Amino acid sequence: MSFSIDDCHYMARAISLAKRGRYTTAPNPNVGCVLVKDGQVIGEGYHRKAGEGHAEVNAAADAKARGFSLRGATCYVTLEPCSHVGRTPACADMLVEQGVAEVVVAMVDPNPQVAGRGIARLQQAGITVRSGLMEQAARELNPGFLSRVERKRPFIRLKLAGSIDAKTALANGESKWITSAYARSDVQRERALSHAILSTSATVIRDNASLNVRYAELGSLAELLPETELRQPIRIVVDRQQRLSKASKQLNIFKQPQNLWLASAQHQIGLPAAKQLQVRADDDLSALMWQLAEAEINDLWVEAGGKFAAALIEQNLVDQLICYQAGLLMGADAQSLVDVGGYTQMSQLNSWSCLETRRIGPDIKTIWIPQ
16 A cells, blocks of 8 residues: 655654653553645644543544534544544544545554454445554554553563662662662653553552652653643552551552552452452462453553562563663672572573663663563
8 A cells, every 4th residue: 555755744743643642541542633635734633531532533623623624634543543432432433424535544453342443434434544654653652552452461661770780779678769860750750651550569568659650750741741631540559468458557558549459369358449459379460460451451660679570570571671770889788670590591581672771860771672
């Protein structure tokens, strides 16, 4: 299927628009749309929040506000228009009703509720549909959504913070602060991008962690994201040994129970939480990840101790390692960043490829993906 330079230009704009929803759309995907008529952009839109207008609807509203009709227009959209009625009406039907002449789609929606049905609906109405333009760039907009739909688990990013010699705490447990305020601010931005944050009861109790996004530490992102629009991630705490039942109910994690989920081997009575998930008592985490996908969790940001981090890695559940390295040497008796070990052959080692490296204040941030 052929595409022109103009097609690429308009789709690139739609992809750029889609990125504006990265902090607010979950569990829905990020989608952008551009409407063109007679070589002129007549409307633009992106999906901002689940339950609100989809990208096509918002672009159509923009065109109407500018005084344009959609009849005969070409619609460039990063994801196949939906064909089903969910939280909002079907976008494919809206485009048909408005008399759009052509729809250019970056990628087909893998969601079984759509999966080609939107395109079929448009074609049945006589609308020309071309798909596959800048498909890879469109997929990169939604790694979490695609992981949930295609692999039945969230896209998992494991955050690690340590010293030059790969230590995360002194032998006595002291760890505040290894990295700089610049790195901690970057972590807040990463949290804000995530649909959910996962940790363990041991980490939560030790650090009295809140696992939320601290708006005051978002830096320049706060200029683009008003605090009223900030989506606090769902907080998920794995607590197989019922540690939280014995801990103080004054822990920070319990102060906002409305977006707190507990994952334990049995129901914990009397703990304030919005949701409780049943998990295996052993270290098998795949069933938990399946449950989170069923609960429409797209992106999972993990902050936990070395043992839990090792379990995720050894079970091949980590899609990205996000590593913050500080200019410290903590010594041989300090606690290791990840508790992997017992290897006797190099072929047994997990192998990673560096995707990105950059300096953050005095620290270094690297992103690694499995080879």
